[in-house]
Amino acid sequence: MKLGLGLYRHMLTPKNLCFARQCGATHIVAHLVDYLGERLPGQSQAGWGVSGDKPLWTLEELLALRRSVEAEGLTLHALENFDPAHWYDVLLDGPKRDEQIAGLKTMVQRVGEAGISVIGYNFSIAGVWGWTQGPYARGGALSVGFDDSVPHTPIPNGQVWNMTYDPDAPSGTVGEVSTEQLWDRLERFLHELLPVAEAAGVRLALHPDDPPMPTLRGTARLVYQPQLYQRVLDLYPSRANALELCLGSLQEMQPEAVFGGDLHRVVDHYAAQDAIGYVHFRNVRGRVPNYFEVFVDEGDVDMLGVLQVLDERGFDGVLIPDHTPQLECGAPWHAGMAFALGYMRAGLQALGRSRT
Numbered sequence: 001m002k003l004g005l006g007l008y009r010h011m012l013t014p015k016n017l018c019f020a021r022q023c024g025a026t027h028i029v030a031h032l033v034d035y036l037g038e039r040l041p042g043q044s045q046a047g048w049g050v051s052g053d054k055p056l057w058t059l060e061e062l063l064a065l066r067r068s069v070e071a072e073g074l075t076l077h078a079l080e081n082f083d084p085a086h087w088y089d090v091l092l093d094g095p096k097r098d099e100q101i102a103g104l105k106t107m108v109q110r111v112g113e114a115g116i117s118v119i120g121y122n123f124s125i126a127g128v129w130g131w132t133q134g135p136y137a138r139g140g141a142l143s144v145g146f147d148d149s150v151p152h153t154p155i156p157n158g159q160v161w162n163m164t165y166d167p168d169a170p171s172g173t174v175g176e177v178s179t180e181q182l183w184d185r186l187e188r189f190l191h192e193l194l195p196v197a198e199a200a201g202v203r204l205a206l207h208p209d210d211p212p213m214p215t216l217r218g219t220a221r222l223v224y225q226p227q228l229y230q231r232v233l234d235l236y237p238s239r240a241n242a243l244e245l246c247l248g249s250l251q252e253m254q255p256e257a258v259f260g261g262d263l264h265r266v267v268d269h270y271a272a273q274d275a276i277g278y279v280h281f282r283n284v285r286g287r288v289p290n291y292f293e294v295f296v297d298e299g300d301v302d303m304l305g306v307l308q309v310l311d312e313r314g315f316d317g318v319l320i321p322d323h324t325p326q327l328e329c330g331a332p333w334h335a336g337m338a339f340a341l342g343y344m345r346a347g348l349q350a351l352g353r354s355r356t
Contacts, residue, residue, distance in 0.1 A: 001307070001317065001319060002026050003344055004028060005023070005028060005320055005337065006321070007029070008035065009034050012065065014068070017069060020341075023338050023345075024341060024342070026075060027318045028069050028076050028077060030076060031080050032083070050164045050167060051088075051164060057107045062111060065114075076116055077118060078117060081121060082107075087100045087104055090189060091123070091185065108202055109199075109200050112197075112200025118204075118205050118277040119197075120278070121206060121244075123189065123222055124222070125161070125177060125182075127160070128210055128211070129211070129217060130150040130152075130211055132145050137293070137295050138295050141295070141326060142332070143294060143325035146211045146289070148289035152217045152218070154174070155174045157171065160174075174218075176218045177219040179220040186235070190235055190236040198238060203240050204240060204241065204242060206229075206243055206244060209222060211288055212249055212252050224253060226253060229270060239274065243275050243276050244277055245279045246282070246322065247263065247280060249280070251287070251299070261287075263301055264305055268313060276317055278317050279317065281344060282296065282322040282340075283298065283300070283303055284299050284301070296324065303343075304350075307344075307348065307351055321340035327339065
């Protein structure tokens, strides 16, 4: 297994890449979406930022990103998330859907040409909603949680995944989206994109819903229970149809009949199918409708046990810390990530010694 670090667009700098290498990471998962950049007046949780009219990823910028990562002795493993501007009508089944599918195909081809292995994506209209911030982790460290009492206000026109793609959209909301409608949209997406991904040598890896609720803000969700990942894989059997296995999101889900809330069984089931594109390695306490993200060593999941399951199944992919509580110091994010990476690196080294 390989240790990685995820970096948001504004964090893809030589210093942060050097930080990753110093912490023992060998791989990078890069976000090209500027989630929290420009905001509209008065926006808070009701909108993360403006996606606007973004150009498609070019081969030149992808190669430049890869070279910048490699210059620090690292490997660019994956890109995480399409920009809402690139596929809002794919999610909404709107008038620009076919045009945007063509654009996604072009970007998948370019990602393959740039030698990048995976694209993680969230097939979700509502995205993340109901997060709260507070001293939820050990020692009162600042972290995030989910509070289902936050009103599930309808999604306004011109917005998907909490980002505004059309600031001038007419008043009103996107309306309700049923489970059948959303699964149909995903199936069409997979059948159109996966042949391109296969030819390009790229895996498309789906993130589970976070928060894992059956509906959110009037729209259905896809993978809000772990067995629903199998439905995704069965829609289009292919190695290119993969999972962005988020341990935190899976643990947050309510127990069901297939896996009974046992995350180790979930991991074993999908690792046995070689279905994992990469892993979000984070721990939580509690489940929906109320949970908190905590330090990797203090939540409800035996994370070292997860590593053992992955190792037994021969998983040789990338794990990244994903979110982590912030430590009380001059560099809260860096300190939190350094702690998580150190824990993960020690766990991987211990597994290596146990096999010798």
